[in-house]
Amino acid sequence: MTITGRQPAPPTGADALQTDQRAGARQPRFLDQPLLGVVSMAAFTLNEHGRINHWNHAATDLFGAGPLQAAGRSPASLLRLPQEHRGAFEPEVFGHVWCGACMVPRADDGRPAEVGWWVYPVEPDGDPGARNVRVLALAADLRRLREDGPGLAMDDVLVAAPDGDARRAAGARLLRVEPVLAPPAEPPGDGHPDGPLDRRLAELLPAVGAAATDAIVSRVLAHGRPAVSLSITVRLPVVPHAGDMPRALRIRPRAVAPSRPEADRDDPEHGAPGTDENETLTFLSEAGQQIGGSLDHLQAARTLAEVLVPRIADFAAVELLEGVAADSAQPAADLDETVTMRRVAVAHNDEPGRWDGIVPEGEVLLPAHGTPFVRAMRTGRPVHVPRVDAEYAAGLSASFGGRDMRPLFTGRDLLVVPLIARGRVLGTFKLLRKPDRPGFDDLDLAMVDELARRAALCVDNGRLYRREVQVAQELQRSMLPADPPEVPGARVHYRYRPAGQAAQVGGDWFDAFPLPGRRLGIVVGDVMGHGLTSAAIMGQMRTAVRTLAVEDMRPDLLLRQLDALARRLGEGYVATCLYAVYDPVARCCSFANAGHVPPVLVSESGESRVLPVPAGLPIGVGGEPFETTEIPVEDGSRLVLCTDGLVERRGRDIDEGLEELRALLAGPARPLDATCDALLGALATTAPADDIAIVAVGLDGIPSGDVAVWELEPEPSMVPRTRAQVAFKLAEWNLDAVADTFQLLVSELITNALLHGAGSIVLRLIRGDALLCEVYDDGQDMPHLCHADATAESGRGLQLVSHLAAAWGTHRTDGGKVVWFEHRLPQVTGPPPAGGR
CATH class of the missing domain: 3.60.40.10 (PPM-type phosphatase domain)
Structure with missing residues (x-):
């Protein structure tokens, strides 16, 4: 395939990509630097409908969408481009070369990033009826290009130029804007594939073989423009590599389903791509990685729907049991007649919002007993309806509460697959194919069955993980103070x-x-x-x-x-x-x-x-x-x-x-x-x-006016004197309403300290939200509450304190002990007393 059209100037802000031709300008840096460490360049191709049919790993890193999510979608909707840049990806302008720069939200944190674009129309050679490639688009983060340019790494693209310079590496796939992408100022003269370019390619790509090398070089020399091949992958032996073993270069044809016309091959809108064994295994591997990439069971269900469309089906909906979706109960071993489900994910390749009103996400469903959805869950096997006729579509529509769903089902191929993990049913997902697309064959059923197993296990693992996290969080919250x-x-x-x-x-x-x-x-x-x-x-x-x-x-x-x-x-x-x-x-x-x-x-x-x-x-x-x-x-x-x-x-x-x-x-x-x-x-x-x-x-501290302290002599006469001092302080605090009871309790504690304590005695009153009384002495014997019968001569003091006080207690100090009690303050309806808090 040959890039047609004139080479555009680099986008604004990409000055580091140009080779300054003025006197004294430095040469491009990649000539004297190793291949590793260059900037990744995203590359994708569009078919004649403006839908993506090739998406490299660098595009995944830059825009956040994987190849399965990008296939069959338009760049404008996938990349959230500004309105003024969407026109470059419309089919009616595919014949024009376009370049520019715009701000695109980053995939990792959503912050805007300046991205440079180079969009080229691609004309298939010798195959005017082919419909698999129409536009090649290149993009890169301009900030990184300014820092690390002019070398650009490009995935799955081989670029050769007639000036004898061609480079390729899987670990750091190098693409140089000048002179590799730029055509020569003058068309090349007569050349021969055995020239310097041929020998250089043969050294770099030893696995291609002489025939493939001749074809590439002949195309470059004939057109005078870069040659692009999207089917060759090779790793340079001189590039350090850490990871799996390098794979040998293989150029293999893509199989085409016999039931589809040749014009529809590799078109995501008209059927699955080649169904050879390697492609199937690759799809299952990538889809399984994406589904299992989250520990959120609802996100795993959404990813399942996304990877199925458009690769397997045109419409996919995942419906989980209500207890599984809400993670409120263990999945039941047997389903009864009152099974409740919730639709957690919907994906399709129709225009956006086409089915939002008919099959909204989050809707709670009560499927009827005879529907294929319940039958699939009861039997544990997929239910396949090759073509849904009008009568059957009406029955399905009636089972969804009277909502008219006939346009969704009529004429389509229906496949309902149960989600079963660890012997328990979690839900189902249904797939639909449009009438112009071949029905589900045996290979499709096998792929869907394998994906159902993996997805069910991911959903159940996510549910169990969420349950474990909730238990840990609830345990932690229960052990932390509330207020x-x-x-x-x-x-x-x-x-x-x-x-x-x-x-x-x-x-x-x-x-x-x-x-x-x-x-x-x-x-x-x-x-x-x-x-x-x-x-x-x-x-x-x-x-x-x-x-x-x-x-x-x-x-x-x-x-x-x-x-x-x-x-x-x-x-x-x-x-x-x-x-x-x-x-x-x-x-x-x-x-x-x-x-x-x-x-x-x-x-x-x-x-x-x-x-x-x-x-x-x-x-x-x-x-x-x-x-x-x-x-x-x-x-x-x-x-x-x-x-x-x-x-x-x-x-x-x-x-x-x-x-x-x-x-x-x-x-x-x-x-x-x-x-x-x-x-x-x-x-x-x-x-x-x-x-x-x-x-x-x-x-904030407690004001000194709310604290009263007396040091008492350990003698019997101190009890009445202390009662009088306490009564005077309570009157000063306007607490006469509790004076009698409070004096009685104070005298009991002082008498107890006098009889059972030792050394000096200290009385302290503190006014706050309650009235606190503390009596200190040097004794080591802790008083305790005991039962006093009718004839006992002592032991009733603490019983009286326990009955009349709001709270009381004892504790040791460095030199003795403290006995204390609290008394509730009377209800105050007027302004607070002077000096109060």
């Missing part, structure tokens, strides 16, 4: 973003919980690894932290207990953890770290700093003690804790990520919700490789 706690003196906000890949459900956890004395416990951790095991370990770690925190341990002691527990549970229990305790009365934070990312503190004035918390070893490693660091904080500060997924990136030190986090937090105070969202927007990628957890805490 932040509401505590006096602090505001807590969470953010959590799972890993970009659903299978990467990890062990990041976070929590915040109230502690005795109106303090707040905060923990952020990360279990090593991903998956269900990590999520389960995360849940155990979080529960253990909450359990240990109730004992009011110092942060370092809590991490020590957690580390000992993890080592007892097993070797896989390894995690980083940062535990913090905020005291809104003392206005300080205590930290202990086990190999986790340090927190960031932002002052009220907007100054941010990474806190110097000792790193420590991860939980489960053991061997080193943990340290508690106490840092004073001012009211209005903000504390931010996170997991490493927010600040760690491949190829970047984690300290750089912490510095970026600190810089983002600096400045005027913002709402904590907005702060968390801003951090995710700036630091988190759209598909993070690891989970991300953020805990932002506003450190």
Whole structure:
């Protein structure tokens, strides 16, 4: 085949492709460089109807569509070209040479890319009746051409020029714009195939043979233009290769079905291409790879419909059982009379939107018992109706709820194939061929049966994968806190973003919980690894932290207990953890770290700093003690804790990520919700490789006017004096309504400390969302609730506290113990008292 017409100038922006003819201009770079590393050039051909019938791998890389998806479609609809560039691919202008540049959405991220076009009319030699090729189109990313040109790699195309320069390599198929594509300024003189060009081709293409070499060279020398062959593939022995063994060059004819006229051969609109064994295996391999390329069961069903049209059928629809499509139930072993299905994919080669109103995607179906769809699922075998007559089409149409579907079925060849995987029916797909196309033969049935097996397994695998991911995500969500706690003196906000890949459900956890004395416990951790095991370990770690925190341990002691527990549970229990305790009365934070990312503190004035918390070893490693660091904080500060997924990136030190986090937090105070969202927007990628957890805490503190503290002498006379002091403070706080009950409970705790405690006694009252009373003493004996019978002389004090207080408890301190209770505040209808929160 020979390219006709004059060589057009390169498109705008492709200056790197030209060889500068001015004095001192450099020569094309490919002459002194190896063949590897050149830019890929997309190539495809159109038949006389303007439909694609050849599509190379470089076109797949540039535009994102595979050969099976591109076959039989028009470039304008497939490539989403601008309106002004679509006319070059219309059949009525096929006789013109065209080149230009336009913006096309990239296949990988959808961003616009500048693509250069060279469109050539191709005139078959010696075969004016052939209809398989009419236009050759070349395209390339102009940005990459400017960087790596002027060498262009081209797949499945051999180009030779009469100036003695011809190059070909499968690993980097080289096509040079000048002078390979450009015809010579003067027609060549009389030449002979035995000239330098012949010897060069013979060296490069030893598998072609003398006859093929003579034919190519004679054509080049006769026309004075490049010769293009779309059926030759060869790998240069000098090109390094990693992969499968190079295949020997084979030029084989394409078989034509006897039932089709010769003019329709290789035309996707009028039937399948050659049906030889190698082509069939290649199609099945490529189709199977595309169907199995996604773990989404619905996407696998859509891909199945796309690869079947137009190669196998003119219309394809995939319908899954409703439970399979929604992944709400296991596929049933037996189908009953109330089977419900959903149409999940439709593909056809008619004009766009032709069947949208008749067979819309997503429609729920109730197929009748006698239809071929139900029969195929019940028997497990395909149902083939060679030609659907008007009566049969009317019956099928009636089974779809009265919708007139006769135009879709009448006169067409119908094939209904069940989708069966692991012995269970998942659904069906139906195929239709137009009346002007041969019906499904034995080879078609065998190919469809094989594709049905592969597609059913892919759909079932995707369904099982989705179920596993849902279980892992539900397990993880159930183990993470739902809503932040509401505590006096602090505001807590969470953010959590799972890993970009659903299978990467990890062990990041976070929590915040109230502690005795109106303090707040905060923990952020990360279990090593991903998956269900990590999520389960995360849940155990979080529960253990909450359990240990109730004992009011110092942060370092809590991490020590957690580390000992993890080592007892097993070797896989390894995690980083940062535990913090905020005291809104003392206005300080205590930290202990086990190999986790340090927190960031932002002052009220907007100054941010990474806190110097000792790193420590991860939980489960053991061997080193943990340290508690106490840092004073001012009211209005903000504390931010996170997991490493927010600040760690491949190829970047984690300290750089912490510095970026600190810089983002600096400045005027913002709402904590907005702060968390801003951090995710700036630091988190759209598909993070690891989970991300953020805990932002506003450190507001409790006003000193809401706290009262008395140091009491351990003597009996202190009880009535304390009752009087408490009554005076309650009157100051306008809480006279609860004074009697509260004084009674205070006296019970003080008496208990006087009788069973040791050393000095401290009483502290804190007003917040409830009225808290704490009594400290130096005794080590913990009081406990016991049953007192009618004749007992003691033991009723804690029973009284348990009955009248909203909550009560005890916990140890470094020097003794604390007994506390909370009393509900009365309902206030007027304005809050002065000094209140």
